[in-house]
Amino acid sequence: MTKLQSQGREPFEAVDRAPEAQADGFATVRQAHESEIAEDYVELIAELIETRGEARPVEIAERLGVKPPTVTKNISRLKAAGLVRREPYRAIFLTDAGQDLAEICRRRHRVVVAFLLSLGIDKETAERDAEGIEHHVSGTTLEAFERRLNQK
Amino acid sequence: MTKLQSQGREPFEAVDRAPEAQADGFATVRQAHESEIAEDYVELIAELIETRGEARPVEIAERLGVKPPTVTKNISRLKAAGLVRREPYRAIFLTDAGQDLAEICRRRHRVVVAFLLSLGIDKETAERDAEGIEHHVSGTTLEAFERRLNQK
């Protein structure tokens, strides 16, 4: 666990943590990065299927701000991971696992955005920051956000 | 800008954003990833200098949970970026630019941790989540966190 907080020289003193705990934290962040792409893709695919009727690479590329070959490559990885189902040159569908993941991500995304908005942050910033923050919000923290949202 | 929120079928409806705004958001996240390592390193180096008197690769490796060669490689990049000063086989020092960045990062880190703690989240989780979240918190959001902290 963590040691006690130190003397309080500064307004918010750094919590002095055990090296392994700190290393674990960074490992968690690195792991989160690896799943971010999968999460962003399934989230976006679910969104596109809902709003557009289907998810096409060209649209995914546009929304993510990347080029089509990047999408092709990443979709293959998603397929290998069992998250999407698809034939070459056709639209992209989510497997059950993909849909479950999308559901979790979209819900988490909405909670984070709503929470930021509740702090008085403007929509554009809330969406922008949520995009990055959401992947690093643990279940515990997400619950805290929801608790705060409900008690308002 | 964003369109208006839609019908509200779900508890938190997804905000329907223009594709370019969304793409910008993802681009911002990708950019943030590129500076994360630099930020983590200078933050940690500043911390080690303060608490241990000097920053050594072996300790950085231990704290970040990576192997020494990884640290060597990343420190070279930091040196190339003008953030650290150092001779091979000797301790690592921050340049003025590195110190400025460290200061900003440490302050942001402390605010994020304090904010999470203020939501009733336990220390270990707060530290862990902050490690990932801090790199994606814009100035606007950081201010909102501080405002909230001060008004308690």
Place this chain on the structure above:
DNA sequence: TAGATAAGTTAGCCATGTCTAACTTTGTAC
């Protein structure tokens, strides 16, 4: 139904960030 255009893929490049194995340097303890 033939061509043109748009969409999608493949191939191959690059940078990042991790690793292991092997080597060099530093510092210390006799």
Place this chain on the structure above:
DNA sequence: GTACAAAGTTAGACATGGCTAACTTATCTA
């Protein structure tokens, strides 16, 4: 002052996630 252990570096591999250029497939339209 030498030898050994610890710290640090170098070399080289690998996966990820971008890109461009060139090719293939699908679609639409005249």
